[in-house]
Amino acid sequence: MPLNTALVPKGAGKRADNLVRDVSLPALVIHRAALEHNIRWMQDFVTRSGAVLAPHGKTSMAPALFRRQLEQGAWGMTLGTAVQTRAAYAAGVRRVLMANQLVGQPNMALIAELQTDPAFEFYCMVDHPDNVAALGAFFAERGQRLNVMIEYGVVGGRCGCRTEEQVLALAAAINAQPALALTGIEGYEGVIRGDTAISEIRAFAASLVRLALHLQKDGAFALDKPIITASGSAWYDLIAEAFAAESASGRFLSVLRPGSYVVHDHGIYKEAQCCVLDRRSDLHEGLRPALEVWAHVQSLPEPGFAVVALGKRDVAYDAGLPMPLKRYREGVVPALGDDVSECRVTAVMDQHAFMTVAPGIELTIGDIISFGTSHPCLTFDKWRVGCLVDEQFNVVEQLDIEF
The missing domain is CATH 3.20.20.10 (Alanine racemase)
Structure with a gap:
C-alpha cells in the first residue's frame, strides 16, 4: 500500500502553490509539459503503426x-x-x-x-x-x-x-x-x-x-x-x-x-528509448522524462557528504538508485535550479539517501534536490498523491494514485 502524500497547503488569495515554497517534501512530481508530450507521442506512434493503444x-x-x-x-x-x-x-x-x-x-x-x-x-x-x-x-x-x-x-x-x-x-x-x-x-x-x-x-x-x-x-x-x-x-x-x-x-x-512511456524515466527506459530512436530514423524526437521526486537536504555531517530526506519508502531503487538533477533554494520563487548531476546517491535507507557532493557544489540545510528515477512503476507505487506542475513549478493539479 502506498503511504506517501505530499501536503499542499492552500495559499492565500490567488497565489499558486509552488513546490519550493508550499509543498511538504518529499513529493512525487510530474511535469505537465513532458507528460502531455509523451501521451501525444505514443498515441501518434501507435496509430501510425496501424495498431491501437491500451496503455x-x-x-x-x-x-x-x-x-x-x-x-x-x-x-x-x-x-x-x-x-x-x-x-x-x-x-x-x-x-x-x-x-x-x-x-x-x-x-x-x-x-x-x-x-x-x-x-x-x-x-x-x-x-x-x-x-x-x-x-x-x-x-x-x-x-x-x-x-x-x-x-x-x-x-x-x-x-x-x-x-x-x-x-x-x-x-x-x-x-x-x-x-x-x-x-x-x-x-x-x-x-x-x-x-x-x-x-x-x-x-x-x-x-x-x-x-x-x-x-x-x-x-x-x-x-x-x-x-x-x-x-x-x-x-x-x-x-x-x-x-x-x-x-x-x-x-x-x-x-x-x-505503460511507462506516460512519464518515462531517467534510467532503464531512457536507455531503451535511445535504442528505439537508433532503430527508427523516422522518429526525430522521443519521450521526455516527466517524473521526479523532490526532497530536502537534511544533514551535512561530513565534507563532501549529504544526507537527503528521501529513501526506499519514496522512490524506486530496484533498477538503479535515484539520480540527482537540480538543486533549488527553499522558498525562492521563481525557482532557478543549479545542475547537481555530478553528485551521486550511493545508498538509500528507509527514509534517507546518502549522496556524495561533487567538487564546487555548496549545499545548505534545506536545499531542495530533484531526483530522476529508473522504473517509474515502483516509484508511483509508493505514493497516494502526486503533484502535476507547470514550467514554474506551480502545482496545477494533485493526482490521486490508487493501490
Whole structure:
C-alpha cells in the first residue's frame, strides 16, 4: 500500500502553490509539459503503426492519467489484477485488457460483478487447462460469458504456453467451455534479454502472428477480427513492425500496451528509448522524462557528504538508485535550479539517501534536490498523491494514485 502524500497547503488569495515554497517534501512530481508530450507521442506512434493503444495502467494507477490517455485516443487500458481493474472501472474506464491470468474465485467474483454493467468490456489471459476449467465453471454458474485470450510465452520467461502445440490444445479446451469466448492471443516480449534480444523478439512476434493465423483459419476465435497483443515499454517498435510485417493489422486488432512511456524515466527506459530512436530514423524526437521526486537536504555531517530526506519508502531503487538533477533554494520563487548531476546517491535507507557532493557544489540545510528515477512503476507505487506542475513549478493539479 502506498503511504506517501505530499501536503499542499492552500495559499492565500490567488497565489499558486509552488513546490519550493508550499509543498511538504518529499513529493512525487510530474511535469505537465513532458507528460502531455509523451501521451501525444505514443498515441501518434501507435496509430501510425496501424495498431491501437491500451496503455498499461499499473505503471501509475492514477485515474487522472488514465483519462488523459483515453481522451487522446487510447482504445482501452491494460491492468494487471482484478483489484486494479475494479479501481480503473471506478475511475470511468470501460474497456480493460487484463494482461494476466484471472485466478481465484474472489478475483473472479470482482470481474463478474463488473460484467453486470453491459458497457464494461473485459479480457483476461489463460495459459493452462485448469484455469480454463475453473473460469468456465464459475462464469457458467453466473450466466455470464468471459472473454479470454491465450497467453503465449517463452521458455524461462513469465506466464504463457511454451509451445505452439500447447496453444492449439488450449484453444480446443476454451471452445469446449460455453461460458468462455476465445477473443485473441497475447504475448510479452519484455522477458527476452541478452545480446540476441532483437532477433529473438522479432522471431517471437512472428511466431505469435503465425499462431493467430492458424487459430483464425481453424475458426477458433469468437471474433471476426480477433485481438493480437504484445509490447512492454522497451521494445514496442519491434512488436509494431513485426505485426505489420506479418500482415496482422488487416486481419486482427493489433493492440500495443506500453505503460511507462506516460512519464518515462531517467534510467532503464531512457536507455531503451535511445535504442528505439537508433532503430527508427523516422522518429526525430522521443519521450521526455516527466517524473521526479523532490526532497530536502537534511544533514551535512561530513565534507563532501549529504544526507537527503528521501529513501526506499519514496522512490524506486530496484533498477538503479535515484539520480540527482537540480538543486533549488527553499522558498525562492521563481525557482532557478543549479545542475547537481555530478553528485551521486550511493545508498538509500528507509527514509534517507546518502549522496556524495561533487567538487564546487555548496549545499545548505534545506536545499531542495530533484531526483530522476529508473522504473517509474515502483516509484508511483509508493505514493497516494502526486503533484502535476507547470514550467514554474506551480502545482496545477494533485493526482490521486490508487493501490
